[in-house]
Amino acid sequence: MSMKILVTVTEVAEVEDEFEVAGDDIAEQYLEYDLNEWDDYAIEEAVQISEENDDVEVVTATIGPERSEETIRMALAKGADRAVRVWDDAIESADYLDTDSKADLLAAVVEEEDPDLVLSGVQSADEANGATGVTLAEKIGFQWAAVVNDLDLDIEGGVASVHRELEGGVEELTDVESPAVLTIQSGINEPRYASLRGIRQAQQKPLDVKTIDDVGLDESVVDSPLAQTSMYEPESEGDATIWSGGPEEEAEQLAEFLRDKGVVDA
Amino acid sequence: MSDVLAVTEHRRGELRDVSLEMVSAGRDLADEMGGDLHLAVISGDVDAYADQVNREGVDAIHTVEYGEEFNHDVYAQAVEQLADDLDAEYVLMPNSVNGLDYAPAVAEGLSLPLVTDVVDFSADGELEVTREQYGGKVETTIEVSEDRAAITTRPAEWPQAEGQGDAEVSAFDADIDESQIQSTVTGFEEVAGGDVDISEAEFLVSIGRGIEEEENLPLIEALVEATDATLSSSRPIVDNGWLPANRQVGQSGKVVTPDVYIAIGISGAVQHVAGMKGADTIVAINTDPNAPIYDLADYGIEDDLFDVVPALIEEFGGEVPDV
Ligand SMILES: Cc1cc2nc3c(=O)[nH]c(=O)nc-3n(C[C@H](O)[C@H](O)[C@H](O)COP(=O)(O)OP(=O)(O)OC[C@H]3O[C@@H](n4cnc5c(N)ncnc54)[C@H](O)[C@@H]3O)c2cc1C
Ligand SMILES: Nc1ncnc2c1ncn2[C@@H]1O[C@H](COP(=O)(O)O)[C@@H](O)[C@H]1O
Numbered sequence A: 001m002s003m004k005i006l007v008t009v010t011e012v013a014e015v016e017d018e019f020e021v022a023g024d025d026i027a028e029q030y031l032e033y034d035l036n037e038w039d040d041y042a043i044e045e046a047v048q049i050s051e052e053n054d055d056v057e058v059v060t061a062t063i064g065p066e067r068s069e070e071t072i073r074m075a076l077a078k079g080a081d082r083a084v085r086v087w088d089d090a091i092e093s094a095d096y097l098d099t100d101s102k103a104d105l106l107a108a109v110v111e112e113e114d115p116d117l118v119l120s121g122v123q124s125a126d127e128a129n130g131a132t133g134v135t136l137a138e139k140i141g142f143q144w145a146a147v148v149n150d151l152d153l154d155i156e157g158g159v160a161s162v163h164r165e166l167e168g169g170v171e172e173l174t175d176v177e178s179p180a181v182l183t184i185q186s187g188i189n190e191p192r193y194a195s196l197r198g199i200r201q202a203q204q205k206p207l208d209v210k211t212i213d214d215v216g217l218d219e220s221v222v223d224s225p226l227a228q229t230s231m232y233e234p235e236s237e238g239d240a241t242i243w244s245g246g247p248e249e250e251a252e253q254l255a256e257f258l259r260d261k262g263v264v265d266a
Numbered sequence B: 001m002s003d004v005l006a007v008t009e010h011r012r013g014e015l016r017d018v019s020l021e022m023v024s025a026g027r028d029l030a031d032e033m034g035g036d037l038h039l040a041v042i043s044g045d046v047d048a049y050a051d052q053v054n055r056e057g058v059d060a061i062h063t064v065e066y067g068e069e070f071n072h073d074v075y076a077q078a079v080e081q082l083a084d085d086l087d088a089e090y091v092l093m094p095n096s097v098n099g100l101d102y103a104p105a106v107a108e109g110l111s112l113p114l115v116t117d118v119v120d121f122s123a124d125g126e127l128e129v130t131r132e133q134y135g136g137k138v139e140t141t142i143e144v145s146e147d148r149a150a151i152t153t154r155p156a157e158w159p160q161a162e163g164q165g166d167a168e169v170s171a172f173d174a175d176i177d178e179s180q181i182q183s184t185v186t187g188f189e190e191v192a193g194g195d196v197d198i199s200e201a202e203f204l205v206s207i208g209r210g211i212e213e214e215e216n217l218p219l220i221e222a223l224v225e226a227t228d229a230t231l232s233s234s235r236p237i238v239d240n241g242w243l244p245a246n247r248q249v250g251q252s253g254k255v256v257t258p259d260v261y262i263a264i265g266i267s268g269a270v271q272h273v274a275g276m277k278g279a280d281t282i283v284a285i286n287t288d289p290n291a292p293i294y295d296l297a298d299y300g301i302e303d304d305l306f307d308v309v310p311a312l313i314e315e316f317g318g319e320v321p322d323v
Helices: A037-052 A066-077 A099-113 A132-140 A196-204 A247-261 B018-033 B046-053 B072-086 B097-109 B214-227 B235-239 B270-276 B305-315
Strands: A003-008 A011-015 A031-035 A056-063 A082-086 A117-121 A143-154 A159-165 A170-177 A180-184 A207-210 A226-232 B004-007 B037-042 B060-064 B090-094 B114-118 B120-124 B126-133 B138-144 B149-153 B168-171 B183-190 B203-207 B230-233 B260-264 B281-285 B299-301
Touching: A003 A037, A003 A099, A003 A132, A011 A066, A031 A037, A031 A066, A037 A056, A037 A117, A037 A180, A056 A066, A056 A099, A066 A082, A066 A196, A066 A207, A082 A099, A099 A132, A099 B097, A099 B114, A117 A132, A132 A143, A132 A180, A132 B097, A143 A170, A143 B097, A143 B183, A159 A180, A159 B097, A170 A180, A247 B260, A247 B281, A247 B299, A247 B305, B004 B018, B004 B072, B018 B037, B018 B046, B018 B090, B018 B120, B018 B149, B037 B046, B037 B072, B046 B060, B046 B168, B060 B072, B072 B090, B072 B097, B090 B097, B097 B114, B097 B149, B114 B126, B203 B214, B214 B230, B214 B305, B230 B235, B281 B305
Parallel strands: A003 A056, A003 A117, A056 A082, A082 A207, A117 A180, A143 A180, B004 B037, B004 B090, B037 B060, B060 B168, B090 B149, B114 B149, B203 B230, B203 B260, B260 B281, B281 B299
Antiparallel strands: A011 A031, A143 A159, A159 A170, A170 B183, A226 B138, B120 B126, B126 B138
């Protein structure tokens, strides 16, 4: 039985230690881009399923600028078969690309690809909406489960038995009917590093770039009733005493504190 | 009038604390927008839960009797029908793990704009919400130009509501379509057991992603030994399999309340902080002066852990391992 898994993959921006906000975002020179940690786990989960079963295709879907192809190639190097990237001027110039718009675009890709299973990450490390996967599920009429840290797929039976990681060391065991969208939690597996061979092969794998029009939508898809009106560094709520003077002196002050406090007698 | 419908949460027969936070957050929003605060209590022993959330500031409580435990299809249907029935402008849900599982569906089902993990509201004609970005390094304000929205609020950001309320509790007859329930909870499992209980420890040395590699862990273990501390960690260390799950501090790990908590190479993400903010004294060792951990630290060392930790081990007469 052949099967197709679609993995939503996003690149995320990490901020350097020292940075400045310029306008309504952090100035570009302080940002570094990487594959979203949670999507790395989702890719690994999909690739493992494809390795354990015959005839499973893994396709990644990304809404992102050309720069994100570096991230997408990483996913291909780790074993995804093919990639779709959606982008155009209208998306680029959107004021605020909200979850609804992103899910609409991803839903259009799903419609075209017709996957049996969609894996996404619990959250994107930079925006942390934690909402794209379930919104997408509702749009495409798939079942879903959020924050999945264990997955046992019964392909023939059309059921995904998952663990949802709740708060405080408790997991919920749930059976989800497929087709389904699962949002994958970190720790579910051990993401592989891309091998040199994988990286070479990734260059040859198909990466289709599509516009809003190509996926059958019109530009109004990027309109949003939400607008970001400011970004700023919050005033530090803390009043931490900072010990300084180099490692030795700092260690000495901390040691003295620990002895005074009575938690260490050494 | 802009009414607010806030949704409560329970698990395995107990109301969760976040429900009382929803009362405070909901009252806050209702006051900003000038409306009433309605609460939804769904599944399980709804009357008992309704009684517990009947605090000052609540205008009405609606119970939906259906099943025992949380099921996202039941919650989504019940909340959508209630919001329609009440004509509520704002649907407020917790950004808990279960919130992640149904709030986006509610927003989609009601065609409401969705903003998640909100930490503050303000209104100047239009609603503006505050949320964090880039791992808590910056805050953003998001303006909602429609006068309706689905919002999830960050756990532990609002206080638990107090004071006995006198809201009327009424049963809402939701029409739950069973064919729409396509997932089944088959049980629960406790993880992170074992011989060590970090929640009992008085002195925790906690390590995060700043340690970089498993090969560097002996450095921290040497510090733990020299100081007779208990070792704990942030999530990535456990995700990587470098320490067992019972060492993890945070939302999905353990809540700890030691006299002293030393966070080494830990940024202070909200889900980590959820587990350690109750420590009496917090010390951060982190090269990044902008790391959110410094917002709650009492003491800090803004220096490289690979320099500070060896010096600390020597302070206590320990042996610095070769890493
Ligand atoms: C549903 C959900 C539940 C979660 N539950 C938990 C949970 O229970 N517990 C938890 O911890 N996380 C949890 N997380 C993950 C959380 O969001 C963060 O990803 C995680 O806490 C980050 O861990 P960290 O601080 O070790 O790593 P990072 O955020 O990567 O921080 C590493 C820090 O080390 C510092 N550093 C780097 N090198 C050095 C050096 N040489 N010397 C000194 N400092 C250095 C850096 O400046 C940085 O601040 C959860 C996430 C989700 C979505
Ligand atoms: N621009 C994007 N392109 C593709 N997938 C995305 C994008 N943004 C978010 N996602 C997916 O949705 C998940 C949750 O993101 P978020 O809802 O933004 O926290 C991520 O882990 C990705 O799998």
